[in-house]
Amino acid sequence: MAESTAPTDDEDLAARTLNTLWRIRRFEEAVDELFARGLMHGTMHLSVGQEATATGACLALRPDDLISSTHRGHGHCIAKGADLNRMMAELLAKETGYCAGRGGSMHIADVTTGNLGANGIVAGGIPIAVGAALAQRLRGTDRVAVSFFGDGAANEGACHEAMNMAAIWSLPVVFFCENNRYGMSFSTERAFAVKEISERAAGYGMPGVTIDGNDVDAVYAATRDAVARARSGEGPTFIEAVTYRWKGHSKSDQNLYRTRDEIEEWRARDPISRFERAATASGALTERDVEEIRGHARDAVRAAVETGLAAPDARPGSLLDAVYATPAGRAS
Amino acid sequence: MTLAPTTGAAPPATRDLTYAEAVREALAQAMDDDPDVFLLGEDIGVYGGAFGVTGDLVHRYGTDRVRDTPISELGIVGAAVGAALVGMRPVVEIQFSDFTCQAMDQIVNQAAKIHFMLGGAAQVPMVLRAPGGSGTGAAAQHSQSLEAWFAHVPGLKVVMPATPADAKGLLLAAVDDPNPVVVLEHKLLYKRSGPVPEGPYRVPLSQAAVHREGKDLTIVATGVMVSRALAAADRLAAQGVTATVVDPRTLKPLDSDTVLAAVKATGRVLLVQEAPSTCGFMAEVAALIAGSDALYTLLAPIARLGGLDVPIPYAPQLERAAVPQTEDITAASLELMKY
Numbered sequence: 001m002a003e004s005t006a007p008t009d010d011e012d013l014a015a016r017t018l019n020t021l022w023r024i025r026r027f028e029e030a031v032d033e034l035f036a037r038g039l040m041h042g043t044m045h046l047s048v049g050q051e052a053t054a055t056g057a058c059l060a061l062r063p064d065d066l067i068s069s070t071h072r073g074h075g076h077c078i079a080k081g082a083d084l085n086r087m088m089a090e091l092l093a094k095e096t097g098y099c100a101g102r103g104g105s106m107h108i109a110d111v112t113t114g115n116l117g118a119n120g121i122v123a124g125g126i127p128i129a130v131g132a133a134l135a136q137r138l139r140g141t142d143r144v145a146v147s148f149f150g151d152g153a154a155n156e157g158a159c160h161e162a163m164n165m166a167a168i169w170s171l172p173v174v175f176f177c178e179n180n181r182y183g184m185s186f187s188t189e190r191a192f193a194v195k196e197i198s199e200r201a202a203g204y205g206m207p208g209v210t211i212d213g214n215d216v217d218a219v220y221a222a223t224r225d226a227v228a229r230a231r232s233g234e235g236p237t238f239i240e241a242v243t244y245r246w247k248g249h250s251k252s253d254q255n256l257y258r259t260r261d262e263i264e265e266w267r268a269r270d271p272i273s274r275f276e277r278a279a280t281a282s283g284a285l286t287e288r289d290v291e292e293i294r295g296h297a298r299d300a301v302r303a304a305v306e307t308g309l310a311a312p313d314a315r316p317g318s319l320l321d322a323v324y325a326t327p328a329g330r331a332s
Numbered sequence: 333m334t335l336a337p338t339t340g341a342a343p344p345a346t347r348d349l350t351y352a353e354a355v356r357e358a359l360a361q362a363m364d365d366d367p368d369v370f371l372l373g374e375d376i377g378v379y380g381g382a383f384g385v386t387g388d389l390v391h392r393y394g395t396d397r398v399r400d401t402p403i404s405e406l407g408i409v410g411a412a413v414g415a416a417l418v419g420m421r422p423v424v425e426i427q428f429s430d431f432t433c434q435a436m437d438q439i440v441n442q443a444a445k446i447h448f449m450l451g452g453a454a455q456v457p458m459v460l461r462a463p464g465g466s467g468t469g470a471a472a473q474h475s476q477s478l479e480a481w482f483a484h485v486p487g488l489k490v491v492m493p494a495t496p497a498d499a500k501g502l503l504l505a506a507v508d509d510p511n512p513v514v515v516l517e518h519k520l521l522y523k524r525s526g527p528v529p530e531g532p533y534r535v536p537l538s539q540a541a542v543h544r545e546g547k548d549l550t551i552v553a554t555g556v557m558v559s560r561a562l563a564a565a566d567r568l569a570a571q572g573v574t575a576t577v578v579d580p581r582t583l584k585p586l587d588s589d590t591v592l593a594a595v596k597a598t599g600r601v602l603l604v605q606e607a608p609s610t611c612g613f614m615a616e617v618a619a620l621i622a623g624s625d626a627l628y629t630l631l632a633p634i635a636r637l638g639g640l641d642v643p644i645p646y647a648p649q650l651e652r653a654a655v656p657q658t659e660d661i662t663a664a665s666l667e668l669m670k671y
Contacts, residue, residue: 099451107449116417117450121441127410135415138370138396161407323486325447325455325510
């Protein structure tokens, strides 16, 4: 285990990290393009510019650890290990998608890799992660649950109730707040009277840290420490990772609430090129490694689009049978 | 009072328990059967539950499995959803059904929809128990009958036990079910006694009970209205009118066959609920009857008797006036007999 190693310093971690970063970026760029070309319907919440948070946090998890995700959840899903083909098929409304076309982008999930689901309700996944962690406590496992949520969710009552319950019961949860500076159009400056959201952790009796969410090393280190605490029974931790979404909140966003300069300033802090510079400077990756990884990610996403477009459309015939689980289908 | 036993083969050994004791016995047997079953709720531990339902369970099963929670209904239900998603079988107690309003996101947007939204890749086998209904002087925020809200949501199952035996049998079936089941108990019934089978006993979640059979009309009633309907049926019998009394028990999925068969056999039907009539559950039953061939057998219009369209008031005489009483059911039945 490279427990104390930074992703930018370690060949294996660096390669895995960059691979995940580019898979997320290319996936979402492809989604953006498919939408623009009218080949994808519905709405999308893209995390372009925020890839370091999902990547660094999931890198610190075991495959059997659990996450709850958000409406901006493609990155979490990919970073936890989901199959790009089934993800893209779902967004393309295909029968072969993760949710057989019943969920789409906002409900993407891969429970086999521990992703309990994106969520269309802000803060909806936070109490769910606490419950998943409670189940681990009751069963005596050492699995950890990480709840991803945004700065907007931090102001929902669900977040308050969930954080308190996790704290009083010392549950193995990591509250991972991706502060991308805006809840839709409402800036964190307007939405919070505290300077850092992590200050609130003290009110629940848990440690809280604020980190640079565009720095994979910082995200990985903070999550690794929080997961270690959780796994050893010391309880939950609150991590605030400050980042920025380059794209609008969703497809309807005209960016009326922020300036072009601000967006450009954050684009200059691109977490992926920053990681590439650091990992090549440290010698963990060569320029050629970087090119190869970029190429792999591009090819994987291209293949996902091709297979997705060719897949059969979601079938309406089975809709009524899909509402209730049957006892025979009881999962472990 | 003691209700007549439900239809179906009577299981062997029964003894009288209160409705609350029957629920407690079901919870204990569910926990004995399956280590994944655990209870979650406000004051369900040493306090024993606001209505004394969980009683001594914390001493028998420990504070992990009979888990007291902070006053955080949304968090409690959310935690149950999360635990259920990874294979546990949580049974949540919400102290008053009115407080489910605090938890609606997790009930309606999460628990009910996750199996569907995820394309069947996950299940939410949880039970939410909550006492509803009026009659205790607790006024408008502690007395509602909200069953129609839940029955309207695809993905939820909804149960309203009216007898101690059903309180136990329906709850054990709900715990077994791989879906979220809302069990609406009734505060006025907790202290009522009746015969309850000793062993783990399950009432399928789609089977109505025919409590009494008559020739002149069918009364369909839910919750505490079942015992009032039976009392009304006694009074009607004294006047030479015999009534069939049907309790759907499970509102969703509804045993429409039993309801329709009873209506066809009697030609008149009175639908009784405690909740306000407008958009209530019995409106659905009325539509079911009107849309079926039972319509052609009707000798009288379909009649509904529900609560007034008002919040439940505090003063006892006002509270009583707001929901159907035995004499109202008797009178409405006699009205039907004029046809």
